[in-house]
Amino acid sequence: MSRERTFESAAARLEEIVKLLEEGGQPLEKSLDLFEEGSGLAAFCYKKLTKAEQKIRQITELEGKGGKSDGKD
């Protein structure tokens, strides 16, 4: 399974960024960088949530692949 960014990791990082920004301890420059990163993550999460379509697979289909899912189609 490729370790691309998951919704969970993106959401977690986004929350972390918001916390960092709200604490306000960052210099302005860094704050703007974080804001940019956060905006990207938010867009990613938004897209995931709105564009995802459910995929239902029979267990036998996955077992045919040696019991390991490739995590993709």
Place this chain on the structure above:
Amino acid sequence: MTDEPVLLTVTQLNTYIRSRFEEDEALSCVFVRGEISNFTDHYRSGHLYFSLKDERCAVRAVMFSRYASRLRFHPEDGMRVIARGRVGVYEVSGQYQLYVEDMEPEGLGALSLAFAQLKAKLEKEGLFAAERKKQIPRFPETIGVITSPTGAAVHDIFTILARRYPLARVVFCPVLVQGEGAAPQIVDALGRMNKLGCVDTIILGRGGGSAEDLWPFNEEPVVRAVAASRVPVISAVGHETDFTLCDFAADLRAPTPSAAAELAVPDRAELLENLNNLRARMKNAVFSKLGKERQRLDGLTQRRAMRSPIEPIEIERERIDRLTEALISRMRKKTEEAKAALARSAGKLDALSPLAVLKRGYALVYDRNGHAVSGVGKIREKDKILVRMNDGGLQCTVDEKTENGWKPGKAGSGSDEQGKDI
């Protein structure tokens, strides 16, 4: 055979008695209520031997293994039961007994008793312990669903998963959920889901049904398989009021299959709301940060130095003025001190000065080259000399010279008055 006594063997007697019992329709199927005593579980044959008794009487009973194996509870001494069977005679001992074919705990259904018993047993083993419960992942990527391919449950689960969190892929393992074959299929399905390695959460369940229908979810191998699953299991069997042992063994119990689907995944609508919330908070934080920075900047520019460039010069001038004054006054003082010191030194110097001597009436004599002379030796008569006195000088011509002592001549004997003071 009526008049003459017939001599019978014991076997003949017992066989006769047995046949009489067997002919009796009433004895071929009886329900007997009683309390179990002298219970023996023959571990090899599987036959159960016990007595049924009430306050006054007791009767021997046997339950052969082919019937005993269907029991869903373990009979124990003291247990009150209703037994169904036939009455027969055991020829070997001439003892009549109850051949039990089925047995129910009195008051309690067999299922509920079995449930209670298995529950007690597994509880003792710690299978239901809270510390065994695994956390259900908040954002599962793959959900395993084990249920019947027919019926409302599977449809409900898929629909809710699709609506709430379509990000999660669903792996479906259809199984029988009731009847004989159900338990082994469920156990197998749990094993396969675990083996896949990509399943984050398993939903195991079925829709509502009779206690009998739900029974597979109370069977020991199923309960053990649920407890043993490395992947967290949400169990959802029947309706809200139905409790199965799977529910106790599972990491999370859902009242219904629909509820299980809701517990398994986050809600997209909530996530979107949360996302918007996070976005807004992020913006606020950055804007407030910018605002603060601007304020800080404003604060800096509003300081007097930035507001009017003249002021600091004035302040600086004032400062310099003050310093200058201080410097001047200090210099003055220093100068005064120096002057005083100088005057003191000058006084001392004055005392030593030959000029001071002149004041006291002495005079200095210089030759014509301006060199002071301290004796008459180098001066000859007719030489021009200079006499310096306190208040002026005299140019004189030497009329007469006396060596080795002072012999004052007549004052007017010379052409000048020089000698007067010398």
